[in-house]
Structure formats: structure tokens, C-alpha cells
Amino acid sequence: MGIKRFLRMASEAVTKFIFIAAGIVICAPVFLVVTGSVMGQGDLYECLAPVFQQGTGFVSWKLIPQYPTVENYIHLLFYSPEFFVLFWNSAKLVSLILLGQMFVGVPAAWAFATYRVRGKNVIFTIYVVLMLLPFQVTMLSSYLTLDSMSLLNTHWAVILPAVFGTFPIFVIYGGFRSLPIALIEAARIDGAGELRIFWLLGIGLGKGGILSALVLGFLEYWNMIEQPFAFLEDKTLWPLSLYLPEISWTQAGSAFAASVVMLVPAVFVFVMGQDYLEQGIVYSGLKG
Amino acid sequence: MNKCNRNRRRELGYFLLFIGMSLAGVSVFVLIPFADVIRRSFMTVMSGEFAGLDNYRTVIGNQAFRLAVGNTLHFVGVAIPLLVVISLAAALVLSRIRDIRVIKSLYLFPMALPTATVVIVWRMFFYRQDFGSLVVSYLWKNTGYTIVLWLAGIAGIPNELVEAARVDGANGLQCLLFVKLPCLKGSVYTIVILSFLNSMKIYREAYLVGGSYPGRDIYLLQHTFNNWYVNLEFDKMAAASVMVAGVLFVFILLFQHYSQR
Numbered sequence: 001m002g003i004k005r006f007l008r009m010a011s012e013a014v015t016k017f018i019f020i021a022a023g024i025v026i027c028a029p030v031f032l033v034v035t036g037s038v039m040g041q042g043d044l045y046e047c048l049a050p051v052f053q054q055g056t057g058f059v060s061w062k063l064i065p066q067y068p069t070v071e072n073y074i075h076l077l078f079y080s081p082e083f084f085v086l087f088w089n090s091a092k093l094v095s096l097i098l099l100g101q102m103f104v105g106v107p108a109a110w111a112f113a114t115y116r117v118r119g120k121n122v123i124f125t126i127y128v129v130l131m132l133l134p135f136q137v138t139m140l141s142s143y144l145t146l147d148s149m150s151l152l153n154t155h156w157a158v159i160l161p162a163v164f165g166t167f168p169i170f171v172i173y174g175g176f177r178s179l180p181i182a183l184i185e186a187a188r189i190d191g192a193g194e195l196r197i198f199w200l201l202g203i204g205l206g207k208g209g210i211l212s213a214l215v216l217g218f219l220e221y222w223n224m225i226e227q228p229f230a231f232l233e234d235k236t237l238w239p240l241s242l243y244l245p246e247i248s249w250t251q252a253g254s255a256f257a258a259s260v261v262m263l264v265p266a267v268f269v270f271v272m273g274q275d276y277l278e279q280g281i282v283y284s285g286l287k288g
Numbered sequence: 289m290n291k292c293n294r295n296r297r298r299e300l301g302y303f304l305l306f307i308g309m310s311l312a313g314v315s316v317f318v319l320i321p322f323a324d325v326i327r328r329s330f331m332t333v334m335s336g337e338f339a340g341l342d343n344y345r346t347v348i349g350n351q352a353f354r355l356a357v358g359n360t361l362h363f364v365g366v367a368i369p370l371l372v373v374i375s376l377a378a379a380l381v382l383s384r385i386r387d388i389r390v391i392k393s394l395y396l397f398p399m400a401l402p403t404a405t406v407v408i409v410w411r412m413f414f415y416r417q418d419f420g421s422l423v424v425s426y427l428w429k430n431t432g433y434t435i436v437l438w439l440a441g442i443a444g445i446p447n448e449l450v451e452a453a454r455v456d457g458a459n460g461l462q463c464l465l466f467v468k469l470p471c472l473k474g475s476v477y478t479i480v481i482l483s484f485l486n487s488m489k490i491y492r493e494a495y496l497v498g499g500s501y502p503g504r505d506i507y508l509l510q511h512t513f514n515n516w517y518v519n520l521e522f523d524k525m526a527a528a529s530v531m532v533a534g535v536l537f538v539f540i541l542l543f544q545h546y547s548q549r
Contacts, residue, residue: 012385019382023394026428029409030401036408048412104310111306115299123311125544129537130318132481134488136513137532140525141321143517164313167485194302223402225492226510230517244404245496252408259405270400274393281433282440285478 033263036256037072039065044252072257082236083258090239090262093158093228094221098214100163106210109169110202113176114184127166135226146231157231162221167284168213174283175209176202212280215273222266322533329526343527353528356512359505363419363490367426368483372476375431379438380464395432407496417498419505425493430486434479441475442468477547481540 036044043065076083112124142161143152151157179201187197203210228242235243240262247255270277304311332339347353378395382388398406410425445468453467491510494502500515501507509532516525 015381016385016388016391019378019388019391020394023391026431027394027397029406030397032409032412033405104313107306108310111303115303115306117300117303120303123307125541126319127314128481129533129540130314132485132488132536132540133533134491134510136491136510136517137529137536138318138322139513139517140522140529141318141325144324145317145321160313161317164310164317166310166314169310198306219400223404223492225403225496230514241402241404245407255408259408262402263405266400266402270397274396277396277399278392278436281436284482285437285440285475 030263033256033259035065036252037260038068038070039253039256040067040069040071041253043067044256048252072253076254076257076261080254083261085236086238086240086243087261089155089237090222090241093155093224093239094218096155096159097162097221098217100159101165101168101213101217102210104163105168105172105213106203107198109172109176109209110198110206112169112173113179114197114202127169131166131170135230139226139230143230152231153233153237155232155237158224158227162224162227167220168217171213171216171280171283172206172209174285175212175279176206178208179205208276208279209283211273212276212283215269215276216280216284218269219266219277222262222269322529325526326530328522329530331523333521333523339523343523344531347524347527347531350512350524352507352512352515353509353524355504356507356509359419359507360509363422363426363508364484364487367423367487367490368480370423371427371430371434371483372479374427375434376438376472378431379435379442380468382435383439383442392432392436395435397432398429399433403492403496407493410493410497417503417506422490422494422506426487426490430483433486434483437479437482438472438475441472441479445471473547477543480543 036047039047112120146152146157146161151160183205184197184201187201192200223241224239225241228237228239232238240258244255244258244262247258329343330339330341331337332342382391406425410421413421449467449471450463453463458466488510491508494506494508495511495514498506500511500518502511513525513528516522516528
């Protein structure tokens with residue numbers, strides 16, 4: 001018995017070790033970005049030479065830079081005012097989108113979760129299809145609508161269509177579904193009004209789904225590329241996610257430093273909200 | 289009878305109250321405009337005359353569109369099964385280990401990394417821009433997500449069922465094949481749908497690494513749409529949008545029907 005138990009523990013430890021090792025490899029790109037951001041011009045040029053020459057041969061990388069420096073950050077934070085504009089564009093777009101999504105999506109999810117109405121399944125299926133349509137398929141229809149409202153080339157062109165996206169509804173709905181129906185019935189029998197029930201039970205107890213939708217939403221919209229590219233012509237309106245790839249290799253140092261700055265809020269949300277992120281993934285498993 | 293009817297109407301009223309804003313927004317921003325796009329798909333872009341199926345014929349005959357459809361199907365057909373199987377295998381192993389929080393964090397972490405941040409790394413290693421690197425970056429980003437979904441499904445398998453099979457003398461493999469996998473059938477629908485949703489986002493990587501005209505292997509449907517958009521070829525876009533949306537809609541209905549049987 002003792003040996004068997006020992007063997008089991010040993011095999012568990014080995015499996016764990018293998019998974020963790022693979023996980024560290026998966027996270028390696030972050031180390032590259034961070035070390036790149038503290039390398040000087042010379043170091044970077046040496047490492048990236050194969051990329052410059054478009055030739056074959058692999059990029060070499062130093063895990064610990066020979067002469068670490070903060071010059072890239074200084075250049076970025078003190079000598080590139082446009083960088084701040086773009087950073088705030090990103091922050092503004094993401095926060096308004098999330099705010100709007102909650103305003104629209106929380107009640108909609110509540111409607112799906114609590115009321116038995118004929119035709120609900122049809123709407124549900126339409127929402128699933130809308131969620132799955134790639135942005136490019138609805139790009140033309142969005143363009144025509146935004147054009148007729150003269151919203152093109154304003155931040156609203158990116159915000160409004162996203163606010164009515166249906167993905168967060170499914171996540172929040174997942175959270176509401178985990179509330180016991182009996183609780184709602186009981187509240188009704190006690191004479192609570194529907195709005196009050198929504199407020200107390202939905203928002204009070206269904207917070208998990210709402211927070212999950214916020215975490216998933218942040219990671220999604222902080223990373224937005226297609227929408228601003230299609231609807232914002234003026235580059236001073238762009239979010240950071242669209243601007244970063246425009247930095248050319250000759251300014252690789254700034255590109256790395258900007259990448260790190262862009263990374264920080266996302267990692268912060270990931271670390272703080274990991275439980276909600278996991279829960280949100282589970283909730284997004286749509287069960288009609 | 290009467291009371292029942294009134295109750296039903298009351299429920300409908302509240303349903304509409306809560307979902308109203310969303311339904312209105314979806315109609316204004318997606319449904320009605322898309323109906324307009326369907327109308328446009330039968331018209332010429334310049335004069336607005338009725339063109340019948342001409343736009344559809346042009347799109348279907350278009351070389352770039354054909355290449356893009358082929359590549360997109362190729363990508364979806366290779367990447368999604370790989371993702372589903374790899375993460376199922378990982379989840380089955382992980383479900384038998386305790387304290388996997390750190391492991392899950394490591395695998396979920398790529399989800400948090402903005403594409404623009406990682407692209408700088410992709411450009412360093414994947415400057416050949418081939419199909420394989422696209423599949424790898426899809427797997428890299430989505431394995432954690434899918435593992436979490438599978439783990440939730442596995443946690444839902446009733447323990448008694450597995451125990452009972454064990455008592456009846458089933459070995460590990462038999463338990464897996466005849467007890468666990470059949471129980472996970474319900475999760476497949478969700479996981480495939482969400483994997484598909486995320487597979488469409490691979491365009492970001494393809495675009496940021498390769499631009500509007502990347503290597504032949506990774507020229508996706510989204511590239512075609514984008515290039516038509518930039519060139520204002522709205523008639524082609526309309527016809528192609530209607531076709532893609534139609535195919536997706538039918539596919540989802542069939543898939544839903546089949547998986548809920």
C-alpha cells in the first residue's frame with residue numbers, strides 16, 4: 001500500500017512538472033518582450049539581425065541583456081506625446097464599451113434567465129449567430145449604418161456596435177442561471193416587484209457573471225484591431241493596439257517598451273480577475 | 289384560464305422591458321442594416337439597378353475569394369480539431385491532479401496578452417508567415433481557454449458512474465471510452481462553437497504579421513473582405529457577406545439540432 005501510494009504521488013509530481021515546464025515555455029514571449037524593452041540599440045540590432053536581413057537563420061536572444069538600460073522607456077514616456085494620446089484612446093474606448101455592455105447586457109441576460117416566453121429560443125439562436133459572425137461579415141452593414149448616422153471617424157463608431165455585441169449576454173446569463181429558481185419564486189410570493197427582484201437577486205447575487213463578462217470584455221477590447229482600423233481614419237483617434245504594429249523595426253526599442261506598457265493593464269486585470277476569468281469561460285459555455 | 293393568460297402577458301411585458309434595449313440596439317446596428325445589405329447584394333453598386341445574381345456570380349468566380357475560402361476552411365478544419373483534442377487530453381490528465389491553479393494560470397496567460405504585444409515576437413520567429421505558424425499561434429492562445437471548458441465538463445461527470453464502472457471491473461481506458469467520453473458529448477457543442485468564434489480572431493495575427501496581402505497560405509476570408517472594403521467594392525462585399533452569414537446560420541442550426549438530439 002505504501003509503495004503504491006508513493007508511486008502515485010511521484011507520478012503526479014512528474015506530470016505536474018511536465019505541465020509547468022510546458023506552461024513556462026508558453027509564457028516565454030512575455031520574457032522576450034520585457035528583456036527587449038531594456039536592451040540598448042546595439043544589443044537589439046545584434047539580436048534582430050536576421051529579421052532585418054529577411055534572411056534565414058534564427059533570431060538569437062539574450063535572456064539577460066548585456067547592458068540593461070531604461071532609455072527606451074525614457075524615450076517613450078518623455079519624448080513621445082502621441083503615445084499618451086493613444087493610451088488614453090484605448091482606455092476611453094474600453095471603459096465606455098464595457099459600461100455600455102453592462103447597461104444593455106445585464107437586463108437582457110436577466111430576461112433570458114427568468115422569463116418563460118414563447119419565441120425566446122428564436123431570439124436566443126439569433127443572438128448566438130450574431131455572436132459568431134466575424135466582424136468582416138457585418139463590416140459593410142455597420143459601415144452603412146454608422147455613415148448614415150455620421151458617426152464614422154469618431155470614437156462612437158467603435159463603441160456603439162460593440163455595446164450591442166451579444167457575447168457578454170451569454171456570460172452574464174451563465175451567472176444568472178446558477179441562481180436557484182426557487183429563490184426568485186419565493187421573492188415573488190413575498191410580493192417583491194420584478195424590478196426589485198432584478199436589483200436584489202440579479203445584480204446582488206449574480207455578480208459573478210457580471211464580473212466575468214467585464215474581465216473577458218476587457219481582454220477582448222484592449223486587444224481590438226479590426227473595428228478601429230475600419231472605422232477610424234484619423235490616426236490620433238486610434239487605440240494603442242492598432243498603433244503598436246506600425247512602429248518599424250528601426251525603432252525596435254520603443255516598440256518593445258510600448259508593448260510592455262500595453263501589457264501592464266491586461267496582466268493586472270488577468271491577475272486580479274483570474275477566478276472570474278475562469279468562471280466566465282465556463283459561463284460562456286452556452287446552454288440554451 | 290383568464291388568469292393564466294394575464295400572467296403570460298405580464299411575463300412577456302417584463303421580458304420585453306428587460307431585453308428591449310438590447311433588441312433595439314441589435315436591430316438598429318445589425319439586423320436592419322443587414323437586411324439592407326441583402327437588398328444591395330442584388331444591385332449594382334454604381335447605378336443601383338437590379339442585377340439579379342450577378343454579384344454572386346462575380347464573387348464565386350473571384351480568384352482571391354476562392355483562395356480565401358479554401359484557406360479559411362483549411363485553417364478551421366485543421367486548427368479546431370487539433371485544439372479540441374489536445375486540450376481534452378490535457379484536461380483529462382489535469383482532472384486527476386490536485387492544486388492545478390498555477391498550471392491553469394500559465395496556460396490561460398496568453399489570452400491576456402494583446403496581439404499587438406505578441407506580434408513583435410511573432411514577427412521575430414514567424415517571418416516566413418506560413419500556415420503552420422498561424423495554427424501554432426491559435427493553439428498557443430486558446431489551449432488554456434479550452435482546457436478550462438473541458439475541465440468544467442469533466443467536473444460534471446457524476447462520480448458514482450465512474451465508481452460503478454470501476455466496481456464492475458472496467459480498467460482506466462474502458463472508463464474513459466465508455467463512461468467519461470459519452471458524458472462529455474454535451475460539452476462538445478459549446479467547445480466547438482467557442483473554438484470557432486476564437487478561430488475567426490486569428491485574422492489579427494495574420495494581418496499584423498503579414499499585412500493586407502500576406503503569404504498565399506494565410507490569405508483568409510477576412511483579408512478579402514478587408515481589401516474589398518478598402519477599394520469600396522461594396523457589391524462584392526454584400527454578396528459575400530450574405531453567403532457567409534447564410535452558411536454560418538445553416539451550419540449552426542444543423543449543429544444545434546444534431547447535438548441536442
